[in-house]
Amino acid sequence: METLERKQRSREHTREGILFTAKEIARREGWQSVSIRKIADAIEYSAPVVYEYFDSKDVLLNEIRNEGFRFLRAEYERIKNLYRDPEKRLFEISLIQWNFAREQPEVYQVMYNLNGAYCNIPVCESGEMEAVSDIVRAIIFSFIPKSKESIQKLFFEWWATSHGIISLGMLMQGAQSIDLSEQIYRETMRRFVRNLR
Numbered sequence: 001m002e003t004l005e006r007k008q009r010s011r012e013h014t015r016e017g018i019l020f021t022a023k024e025i026a027r028r029e030g031w032q033s034v035s036i037r038k039i040a041d042a043i044e045y046s047a048p049v050v051y052e053y054f055d056s057k058d059v060l061l062n063e064i065r066n067e068g069f070r071f072l073r074a075e076y077e078r079i080k081n082l083y084r085d086p087e088k089r090l091f092e093i094s095l096i097q098w099n100f101a102r103e104q105p106e107v108y109q110v111m112y113n114l115n116g117a118y119c120n121i122p123v124c125e126s127g128e129m130e131a132v133s134d135i136v137r138a139i140i141f142s143f144i145p146k147s148k149e150s151i152q153k154l155f156f157e158w159w160a161t162s163h164g165i166i167s168l169g170m171l172m173q174g175a176q177s178i179d180l181s182e183q184i185y186r187e188t189m190r191r192f193v194r195n196l197r
Contacts, residue, residue, distance in 0.1 A: 069128035
């Protein structure tokens with residue numbers, strides 16, 4: 001039994017190492033440079049060993065994407081439990097989105113197919129993304145109990161506003177300071193949240 005547990009821990013450790021290495025390569029060289037072979041070389045395994053864990057780069061990217069959404073879901077749940085006021089909840093969740101993109105840009109890129117991190121598995125098929133979306137929709141509903149279609153429209157507006165400013169902030173890093181982009185983001189999201197009332 002102990003040997004079986006040790007093997008399982010070893011497999012999990014190798015799997016985590018593959019994911020970590022992919023993100024490290026992306027951080028240094030960009031997602032277009034990430035390949036199964038390059039990951040295998042970096043962790044000193046053969047490519048077939050890496051393929052045992054992830055049968056394609058798309059499967060690997062999808063797991064990184066889901067990892068990002070799982071992180072956001074846990075953070076959103078934390079905020080939901082921390083604050084009672086829906087306005088405060090939605091604003092704080094918006095800030096988590098910003099901070100996550102700033103601190104883990106390579107994961108954020110995979111989540112939304114940015115900067116060469118193209119995954120052929122559609123993001124809308126991610127159950128993890130749907131769980132994150134459900135939390136935001138529920139918070140918006142607590143502001144204004146409306147029809148499902150109206151809540152979806154407001155959620156889409158929130159998501160488009162948040163993601164749009166984050167993406168532009170990433171894109172314009174050389175032309176505009178990240179601090180200015182963050183200030184614009186905060187002001188815009190605060191306005192958006194206030195206008196829900």
